[in-house]
Amino acid sequence: xxxxxxxxxxxxxxxxxxxxxxxxxxxxxxxxxxxxxxxxxxxxxxxxxxxxxxxxxxxxxxxxxxxxxxxxxxxxxxxxxxxxxxxxxxxxxxxxxxxxxxxxxxxxxxxxxxxxxxxxxxxxxxxxxxxxxxxxxxxxxxxxxxxxxxxxxxxxxxxxxxxxxxxxxxxxxxxxxxxxxxxxxxxxxxxxxxxxxxxxxxxxxxxxxxxxxxxxxxxxxxxxxxxxxxxxxxxxxxxxxxxxx
Amino acid sequence: xxxxxxxxxxxxxxxxxxxxxxxxxxxxxxxxxxxxxxxxxxxxxxxxxxxxxxxxxxxxxxxxxxxxxxxxxxxxxxxxxxxxxxxxxxxxxxxxxxxxxxxxxxxxxxxxxxxxxxxxxxxxxxxxxxxxxxxxxxxxxxxxxxxxxxxxxxxxxxxxxxxxxxxxxxxxxxxxxxxxxxxxxxxxxxxxxxxxxxxxxxxxxxxxxxxxxxxxxxxxxxxxxxxxxxxxxxxxxxxxxxxxxxxxxxxxxxxxxxxxxxxxxxxxxxxxxxxxxxxxxxxxxxxxxxxxxxxxxxxxxxxxxxxxxxxxxxxxxxxxxxxxxxxxxxxxxxxxxxxxxxxxxxxxxxxxxxxxxxxxxxxxxxxxxxxxxxxxxxxxxxxxxxxxxxxxxxxxxxxxxxxxxxxxxxxxxxxxxxxxxxxxxxxxxxxxxxxxxx
Numbered sequence: 001x002x003x004x005x006x007x008x009x010x011x012x013x014x015x016x017x018x019x020x021x022x023x024x025x026x027x028x029x030x031x032x033x034x035x036x037x038x039x040x041x042x043x044x045x046x047x048x049x050x051x052x053x054x055x056x057x058x059x060x061x062x063x064x065x066x067x068x069x070x071x072x073x074x075x076x077x078x079x080x081x082x083x084x085x086x087x088x089x090x091x092x093x094x095x096x097x098x099x100x101x102x103x104x105x106x107x108x109x110x111x112x113x114x115x116x117x118x119x120x121x122x123x124x125x126x127x128x129x130x131x132x133x134x135x136x137x138x139x140x141x142x143x144x145x146x147x148x149x150x151x152x153x154x155x156x157x158x159x160x161x162x163x164x165x166x167x168x169x170x171x172x173x174x175x176x177x178x179x180x181x182x183x184x185x186x187x188x189x190x191x192x193x194x195x196x197x198x199x200x201x202x203x204x205x206x207x208x209x210x211x212x213x214x215x216x217x218x219x220x221x222x223x224x225x226x227x228x229x230x231x232x233x234x235x236x237x238x239x240x241x242x243x244x245x
Numbered sequence: 246x247x248x249x250x251x252x253x254x255x256x257x258x259x260x261x262x263x264x265x266x267x268x269x270x271x272x273x274x275x276x277x278x279x280x281x282x283x284x285x286x287x288x289x290x291x292x293x294x295x296x297x298x299x300x301x302x303x304x305x306x307x308x309x310x311x312x313x314x315x316x317x318x319x320x321x322x323x324x325x326x327x328x329x330x331x332x333x334x335x336x337x338x339x340x341x342x343x344x345x346x347x348x349x350x351x352x353x354x355x356x357x358x359x360x361x362x363x364x365x366x367x368x369x370x371x372x373x374x375x376x377x378x379x380x381x382x383x384x385x386x387x388x389x390x391x392x393x394x395x396x397x398x399x400x401x402x403x404x405x406x407x408x409x410x411x412x413x414x415x416x417x418x419x420x421x422x423x424x425x426x427x428x429x430x431x432x433x434x435x436x437x438x439x440x441x442x443x444x445x446x447x448x449x450x451x452x453x454x455x456x457x458x459x460x461x462x463x464x465x466x467x468x469x470x471x472x473x474x475x476x477x478x479x480x481x482x483x484x485x486x487x488x489x490x491x492x493x494x495x496x497x498x499x500x501x502x503x504x505x506x507x508x509x510x511x512x513x514x515x516x517x518x519x520x521x522x523x524x525x526x527x528x529x530x531x532x533x534x535x536x537x538x539x540x541x542x543x544x545x546x547x548x549x550x551x552x553x554x555x556x557x558x559x560x561x562x563x564x565x566x567x568x569x570x571x572x573x574x575x576x577x578x579x580x581x582x583x584x585x586x587x588x589x590x591x592x593x594x595x596x597x598x599x600x601x602x603x604x605x606x607x608x609x610x611x612x613x614x615x616x617x618x619x620x621x622x623x624x625x626x627x628x629x630x631x632x633x634x635x636x637x638x639x640x641x642x643x644x645x646x647x648x649x650x651x652x653x654x655x656x657x658x659x660x661x662x663x664x665x666x667x668x669x670x671x672x673x674x675x676x677x678x679x680x681x682x683x
Contacts, residue, residue, distance in 0.1 A: 013270055013306065038271040041323070045309035049334050187270045187306075191249035 002052045003080040003131070004028045006070060006121075008059055008114065009087030011035055013186040014136065016042060017205035018084060023051035028077060032059030032070055033087075061087050061113035062105070071121050081125055084134040084208075085114040088155075090188055096150045103150055110154035115161045122165075126172040132212055133169065133176040135162040139220065142180070142229050145245060166217060177211055178218040179204075182225040197224070246278045248300055255295060256288050256542055258549030259611050260639050262295035262672055268303035272323075275414070278302060280386055282669045283412040285325060285352030289359065290552045291639025292672035293407055301671075302412060304354055310334065311415065318420040319377060324354030324413045329533060336426050336528055343421035344372040347584075349533040354413040359636040360405030360597040363532065364452040364474070366588050373404030373593025375419045382412035384664040402659050405597035407635055409660045409669050409679060427477040428452065428531045433521030434514065438467025438567055442603070445587040448473050452531075454586050458510040459570065459579035459607050460503075466570055469585065470517050477525050492540045495547055501610050503577040510581055545610050550580065551639055553619045554598075554606035556588055557631035562603040565629040569622055573607060576618050580608035595652035596679075598634040606637070616640055635673065643678040657681030 005022055007015050010031035019029055023046040031039045031046075036056050043054040057073060060066045074081045089109040096102045118133060125131050140148050141155030159178055166176035183189055183198045199222045207221035220226040235243070248265035255261075267278040281301040284294035295301075308325035318340055320331065329349025331342055346361040355361075360373045378392035381403060391400045403410045431450075435441045441455055450473035457469035535541050542550070557565050566585070573579050583606065590601040609615040619640050626633055632649035633641060647653060660669075660680050667680060674680050 011271060035271060035273065038273060041272065041309045041311055044311050048310040048313055049330075187247075187268070187274075190268055191247040 001080075002026050002028055003082055004030065004074055004077045006030045006032060006074055006081065006083045008032045008083065008085045008117065010039055010042065012086045012088075013201040014181070014184060014204050015084065015086035017201035018086075018134075018208055019046055019051075019054075020049055020202075021205045021209055023047075023049040023054070026050050026052050028053040030055050030057050030070060030073060032057045034058070034060050059087070061089075061109045064113070064116060067117050067120055070117075071124060074121070075124055079128070080131045081121070081128055082132045082134070083118065083121060083125075084136070085118070086136050087114060088136070088138075090148075090151045093146075093148050093150060106150050107154045107157070110151065111158040111161065114158060115165075118161075118165060122169065125169065125174045129173040131174050133162070133165065133174065134179060134208055134212070135159075135165075135176065136179045136181065137162070139180050139182050139225055139229050143232055143240070147244075175212070175215055177208075177216055179208055179211070180218065180220045180225065180229070182220070182222060182228070197222070246274060248279070249303075253287065253295070254549070255291050255293065255639070257290035257551055257611075257639060258542055258545070258547075259551060260292045260295060260672065262292070262297040262301075264296045264298055265300040266303045267300055268306055270306040272307060272414075275302075275307075275382070275412075280382070280384070280412070280668050282408045282671045283324065283354055283358075284408070285355040286327065286350045288348055288351045288355060289636040289673075290550075291637065292676060293359070293636055294355075295672040296670070297672055298670065298675070299668075304352065304412075307414070308352070318422065319417055320420055321415060321417045322353055323415045324352060324357075326353050327351070328353065328356060329529065329536065331420075332529060332532070335420060336423060339423055340420040341423040341528065342372075343369050343375045343419065345532040346372075347533065347535070349529060349536050353416055353418070354408075357404060357413055357416060358406060358408045359634075360593050360599075361636070362588070362591075362599055364454045364586070366586070366591060366599060367453070368451050368589065369421075370589065370591025371405070371593050371597055371599060373401075373597065374591060375421075376404060376593070377417040377419060379403055379416045380414040381410065382414055384411065384666065384668050388414055398659060399663065401594045402596070402656055403594070405592070405594035406656070406660075407596065407673060407679070408671060409674055410663050411669060423476065423528070425477045426481065426528055427479075427525050428474040428528060429477045429479065429523060429525050430472060430474040430531060431521065431523050432470055432472045432517050434517050434519060435467075435469050435471045436465075438563070438570065441467055441469060441471065441585060442563055444471045445585075445603070448587075450475050454584060456513070457570075457583045457585045457605075458514055459573050459583035460507045460510050460577070462571075462574045466574065467567070468514060469583075470514065474531060479525065490538055492538060492543045495543045497546060501545060501580055506579065506581055513581065545580070545608075548611040550608055550610045551615055551619055552582075552606060552608050552637045553622050554604060554634040554637040555622065555626040555631050556598060556600050556602055556604040556634075557626065557629050558600060558602040561629040561631070565625060565631070566603060566605055569605065569625060572618065572621065576614060578609050578612060578615050578618060580610055582606075582608040595656045596635065596650060598632065598636070600632065602631065604634075606634075635677075638673075638677075641677060643676075646677045646679070653679070654681075 046054040140152040211219040304325040452474040
């Protein structure tokens with residue numbers, strides 16, 4: 001049965017991989033992002049890969065006015081509505097430290113905009129009594145690290161929001177899944193030093209589909225990050241504050 | 246744009262480069278990327294997709310299919326799309342790429358740049374025969390559409406031109422109708438080289454290929470398994486793609502040592518019943534038998550491997566292949582992967598590999614003696630009036646290539662005119678002097 005999927009931040013490599021997986025199963029895709037020209041190429045591609053529909057819609061985390069038309073479009077589609085949030089940004093920590101004003105954008109892109117969008121669309125999803133939310137956070141949100149804690153804090157905020165949202169939406173039959181990827185081979189990590197165990201976007205997409213089938217609440221992807229983060233979360237603060245990880 | 250400075254290799258993992266790679270994920274990001282030669286999935290074995298002296302463009306994320314016309318079968322797609330993705334998306338609709346090489350991981354751009362061929366080369370010619378136009382970024386950084394009508398010389402030089410004429414951004418290709426998702430494959434044992442060549446001459450199937458036991462000596466010299474196939478009319482139209490397995494680690498080199506390979510080959514030969522067999526197989530597993538095992542190149546260990554592939558004209562093929570096989574068997578260096586195939590005359594560009602005759606491809610683990618042996622085999626190819634495949638090569642010399650590619654002087658002149666500063670130079674073109682001394 002074909003369902004509608006709203007994909008926020010559809011240009012990201014992980015979003016593209018998930019969209020292709022959904023297209024192969026014939027779903028209807030709303031590709032939401034800023035680069036409409038490039039997303040049009042994705043839309044054409046996804047239709048050829050089997051999507052029943054692939055439409056480009058303007059979405060900008062910094063422009064809340066862009067949210068309403070997307071929600072209206074999903075409402076008009078009827079049937080089950082799902083949302084997958086991939087939007088995010090990660091300026092280098094040093095850049096934020098030298099210009100603290102950058103923090104607002106990081107929080108908006110990685111947390112506030114998505115949370116606001118999900119709150120807006122919640123009544124529609126509740127009224128349909130089904131559907132899923134896929135919220136892509138990060139292992140960086142599990143612990144504040146010296147090299148990346150502004151980004152991590154925004155993701156942590158998003159994780160906590162998703163946890164509460166899951167609690168609310170589950171009562172109306174909507175499943176909310178938090179996805180915490182480790183290092184993924186995307187434009188964000190390309191060429192960065194110190195990358196290891198890098199997963200491909202299609203691996204992440206496969207884990208997301210599997211997590212949805214099994215109605216998982218929180219997944220780490222690839223799976224071994226579950227263990228890595230379990231260990232990292234257990235390190236006491238008095239030791240953690242001396243570590244360079 | 247951020248460059249990845251990690252060392253990267255060709256498929257054979259012997260040669261490597263660390264000149265930096267930019268990998269645009271959106272068409273627009275190309276504007277901010279440094280201009281260099283394009284590369285795809287790096288399925289070329291040697292240094293065709295390497296650049297040590299400067300940045301290269303990794304095109305694998307520009308992999309979208311843009312438009313398809315079901316009336317004409319014409320598909321427009323970005324260069325980074327994998328041929329297996331095209332097959333997966335279009336086989337259920339009754340279409341397939343007309344030419345598919347041995348791996349579906351090859352990209353559209355790579356298939357054009359190497360003018361690849363498939364098991365139906367004797368009927369369909371090379372990949373370039375189905376290419377209608379190419380969107381090419383020139384050395385000035387701007388993109389233009391190149392075709393047989395707009396710039397015939399540049400168009401042909403790009404088909405098989407190993408990326409030296411510019412960056413292939415996207416292309417229009419004509420897909421072939423494909424009434425079934427399956428092929429009927431007939432396989433039978435072949436006892437000798439002479440019987441092999443007879444089988445190819447007698448075969449009227451659209452697809453044919455032979456596996457050859459390159460370790461067999463004496464009376465068994467040239468034995469193998471002949472395989473011919475026709476698109477099935479007995480099976481359903483479409484088969485879902487099987488899940489692939491990965492080789493997660495690099496095993497020690499002895500896995501492919503002489504005795505192991507001889508034992509494997511003997512078993513592989515006897516796997517086919519002496520009376521032959523017929524099987525119906527999905528398209529993808531027939532065209533791309535090794536793709537089910539991603540990273541199989543790791544089986545050759547840390548030191549990697551070479552592939553030697555030559556094509557020989559019909560009059561000298563039988564004798565030359567016989568001598569080559571003796572030499573290879575005596576060396577004890579061959580790997581299980583060795584392929585013999587009849588080729589037609591079809592080739593699309595001046596640097597395209599095929600010629601009418603027979604092509605022999607053999608893998609060699611990168612061990613002592615392999616390089617010297619391959620060099621001898623290349624010399625033999627030159628003597629026999631044949632040529633070797635640039636997409637596979639990592640060892641040839643400029644003199645050997647000059648002798649095998651008679652249109653090279655014109656190609657050089659054109660490439661220097663299109664790219665005077667050598668932005669699109671690769672390690673392959675530098676090693677073989679494909680641009681000519683400027």
